[in-house]
Amino acid sequence: MNMRRQIYLLAISFLICGGPGLQGYSATSGSNVDGKVKSDTARSLEGYFTPAASSAKRPDPEGFIQRWLLLEPISKPNRSNTVFTDSYIRKAFETEYFPGQFTVFPKDRQKVKAGTQELMWHSLDSKDFNVKLYRFAYGLGKETYGVLFWTATIVNSTRELRNVRMAVGSNSASMWWLNGKEAVILSGDRRMVMDDCVSKSFTLNRGKNVIRGAIINGPGMSDFCVRFLDEKGQPVKDLTISYE
Amino acid sequence: MLLCCLTGIATSQVGKPFIHDPSTIIECGGKYYTFGTGSGGLISEDGWTWNSGGVRPGGGAAPDVLKIGDRYLIAYGATGGGLGGGHNGRILTMWNKTLDPKSPDFMYSEAVVVASSDGVEDCDAIDPGLLLDPTDGRLWLSYGTYFGFIRLVELDPKTGKRVEGNEAVNIAIDCEATTLMYRDGWYYLLGTHGTCCDGANSTYNIVVGRSRKITGPYLDNVGRDMLKGGGKMVVAAGGRVTGPGHFGRIVLGEGIEKMSCHYEADLDRSGRSVLGIRPLLWKNGWPVAGDNFVEGTYEIESERRGYALELAVDFVRMPGGMRGFNHNNDEPVKPVPSQKLEDVIKTWPTGNIDVRLGDYMFRPHQKWTIAAVPEAGGYLGGPYYKIVIEGTGRALAATADAGLITVPEFTGTAEQLWRIDQLTDGTYRIMPKSVPNSSQKFVLVSPGDSTPALAGFNMQSDNCKWNFRAH
Numbered sequence: 001m002n003m004r005r006q007i008y009l010l011a012i013s014f015l016i017c018g019g020p021g022l023q024g025y026s027a028t029s030g031s032n033v034d035g036k037v038k039s040d041t042a043r044s045l046e047g048y049f050t051p052a053a054s055s056a057k058r059p060d061p062e063g064f065i066q067r068w069l070l071l072e073p074i075s076k077p078n079r080s081n082t083v084f085t086d087s088y089i090r091k092a093f094e095t096e097y098f099p100g101q102f103t104v105f106p107k108d109r110q111k112v113k114a115g116t117q118e119l120m121w122h123s124l125d126s127k128d129f130n131v132k133l134y135r136f137a138y139g140l141g142k143e144t145y146g147v148l149f150w151t152a153t154i155v156n157s158t159r160e161l162r163n164v165r166m167a168v169g170s171n172s173a174s175m176w177w178l179n180g181k182e183a184v185i186l187s188g189d190r191r192m193v194m195d196d197c198v199s200k201s202f203t204l205n206r207g208k209n210v211i212r213g214a215i216i217n218g219p220g221m222s223d224f225c226v227r228f229l230d231e232k233g234q235p236v237k238d239l240t241i242s243y244e
Numbered sequence: 245m246l247l248c249c250l251t252g253i254a255t256s257q258v259g260k261p262f263i264h265d266p267s268t269i270i271e272c273g274g275k276y277y278t279f280g281t282g283s284g285g286l287i288s289e290d291g292w293t294w295n296s297g298g299v300r301p302g303g304g305a306a307p308d309v310l311k312i313g314d315r316y317l318i319a320y321g322a323t324g325g326g327l328g329g330g331h332n333g334r335i336l337t338m339w340n341k342t343l344d345p346k347s348p349d350f351m352y353s354e355a356v357v358v359a360s361s362d363g364v365e366d367c368d369a370i371d372p373g374l375l376l377d378p379t380d381g382r383l384w385l386s387y388g389t390y391f392g393f394i395r396l397v398e399l400d401p402k403t404g405k406r407v408e409g410n411e412a413v414n415i416a417i418d419c420e421a422t423t424l425m426y427r428d429g430w431y432y433l434l435g436t437h438g439t440c441c442d443g444a445n446s447t448y449n450i451v452v453g454r455s456r457k458i459t460g461p462y463l464d465n466v467g468r469d470m471l472k473g474g475g476k477m478v479v480a481a482g483g484r485v486t487g488p489g490h491f492g493r494i495v496l497g498e499g500i501e502k503m504s505c506h507y508e509a510d511l512d513r514s515g516r517s518v519l520g521i522r523p524l525l526w527k528n529g530w531p532v533a534g535d536n537f538v539e540g541t542y543e544i545e546s547e548r549r550g551y552a553l554e555l556a557v558d559f560v561r562m563p564g565g566m567r568g569f570n571h572n573n574d575e576p577v578k579p580v581p582s583q584k585l586e587d588v589i590k591t592w593p594t595g596n597i598d599v600r601l602g603d604y605m606f607r608p609h610q611k612w613t614i615a616a617v618p619e620a621g622g623y624l625g626g627p628y629y630k631i632v633i634e635g636t637g638r639a640l641a642a643t644a645d646a647g648l649i650t651v652p653e654f655t656g657t658a659e660q661l662w663r664i665d666q667l668t669d670g671t672y673r674i675m676p677k678s679v680p681n682s683s684q685k686f687v688l689v690s691p692g693d694s695t696p697a698l699a700g701f702n703m704q705s706d707n708c709k710w711n712f713r714a715h
Binding site: 081082129130169171188189191192193194195196220221225 | 390391392417418419437438439442445447468472473474475
């Protein structure tokens with residue numbers, strides 16, 4: 001939810017006196033009409049993620065990459081997502097928060113020190129086409145708002161693929177690098193929309209290709225989705241995804 | 245189509261139309277109503293001038309209203325609104341026989357909860373939108389915001405309560421203020437995207453996806469599911485207003501549809517959030533906001549033949565004729581002045597002059613200046629206009645015999661006032677406020693290529709449609 005709207009609704013709240021599975025997504029608790037607040041003490045990643053297996057994983061049927069190494073959120077307080085101008089996020093993402101941020105490919109369970117925070121990398125498979133960072137942070141009992149996420153994965157191709165684009169959607173702003181080069185930047189108060197921003201055409205190497213991403217969020221949900229598109233705009237699915 | 249350079253747009257209503265998250269505008273007892281976040285709402289006698297006065301108990305956020313039978317069903321969200329970003333919301337519905345707080349029948353039923361969110365799940369139960377499916381009479385409600393999914397539940401149209409055993413269906417993400425509509429075999433899901441509640445910096449905009457089934461999937465024009473963030477733009481900022489949100493559809497008749505919304509900021513009104521009413525157009529099966537009529541000087545072109553409305557006066561030739569052949573092409577070229585009003589007006593009769601349709605030649609007798617008449621009031625989405633020959637007071641008027649004439653000076657009588665509605669195909673309907681000695685609802689038509697008249701409106705006939713062209 002847009003935090004400004006949240007605040008707006010909060011302001012007015014003081015004045016207040018007062019068939020399953022039809023599609024692929026069925027709300028699990030939509031029949032709840034009692035208005036009670038659910039206890040949030042039992043937090044977990046279950047429901048959104050599974051631990052990444054050692055076996056190879058392919059993109060989903062639409063080409064979305066679901067296997068990612070996710071670093072626990074770095075605290076980066078922002079009361080609004082409207083501050084995420086291009087200049088702001090470039091500065092935010094070019095800052096080194098932990099050693100080897102841009103050079104070392106992380107390992108599962110590896111810990112890094114970001115300022116006073118000790119943070120751990122988690123290799124996970126998302127159950128959805130997108131990676132729900134809010135749920136990642138929430139499930140681990142970490143900060144959910146005013147945070148910066150780092151993520152990485154390895155895309156393996158059995159052949160060189162030319163004229164490929166990386167297509168990204170993110171909530172909120174984000175920046176992405178492929179094999180060490182900047183590929184896509186999504187500035188502003190963004191909602192996650194598939195194929196929102198795409199990179200220029202590039203060549204996907206035969207063998208390993210490293211994707212890094214950084215996503216920043218003030219208040220509200222945070223998530224991202226990434227896939228590759230060929231020169232005809234069709235998803236590239238002939239890939240395997242690994243975390244090492 | 246209105247083809248011109250936009251110099252100024254009346255994009256919001258007059259009076260004190262200050263509101264946020266308005267419900268779909270609805271008519272009751274000859275007046276128009278909309279309710280917003282907080283308590284209360286706006287009332288309009290004519291659909292153009294809006295002021296506070298609506299009464300809705302329960303407070304909360306972003307209501308919607310639907311007439312079912314002879315009653316009005318009101319849905320609203322009682323958001324948790326917790327300081328820490330709580331998302332435990334509730335959607336409630338209640339009934340009233342009338343929306344007029346002065347009516348003796350004005351009494352809301354006790355509100356009942358029809359959906360909720362527990363503060364943890366991927367949904368925040370606010371922003372309800374109602375649809376009574378015209379194909380089978382089933383009642384649906386969508387709700388939700390950026391915190392997770394937009395959900396759809398079914399209500400009982402007799403009670404307004406949740407259908408027993410009904411399970412919510414996720415139909416979209418990353419939008420809010422959703423509502424549904426049905427047209428020509430398609431269900432449309434409208435959602436508001438972008439940043440809310442940031443005044444002139446609000447990026448709110450309205451997007452749409454469509455489905456053959458009420459439960460989705462709702463896909464946009466490039467096939468993206470709204471569950472993956474898809475959505476085709478219906479309306480964004482423009483003119484001097486930013487952040488349109490909270491779509492509502494109003495069908496006034498075949499081919500005449502309006503959409504209501506709020507603008508996050510009207511820069512001509514201290515940047516306040518105001519009610520907006522615009523034409524709703526349909527292009528290739530997709531809804532898109534039309535533009536409210538812009539005052540200016542235009543050719544009034546018939547959709548039938550493409551001829552232009554003009555005074556029935558003698559054609560005055562411009563000097564010169566065909567330049568002929570065998571001239572020296574190396575001679576310097578120079579502009580030829582257009583014919584001016586003073587070149588011809590003395591040839592015109594001084595009394596009433598008939599009108600007709602003819603080839604447009606950008607001559608003075610074909611140029612019509614159209615301006616709002618503020619003291620004349622308006623209709624849903626617009627003010628009444630006068631239509632005069634440019635540079636004169638000579639005004640187009642309806643006659644008692646379903647004809648047209650121009651009078652030497654505009655006097656403000658009802659037959660000289662015109663309603664202009666953009667139709668769903670982008671053309672315009674032009675309608676006198678009244679026809680002398682008649683209660684007929686006539687519009688400007690072209691029964692012959694060269695002959696204008698007044699007759700009943702028929703959306704299927706190009707005789708009834710007009711374009712405004714600025715040259």
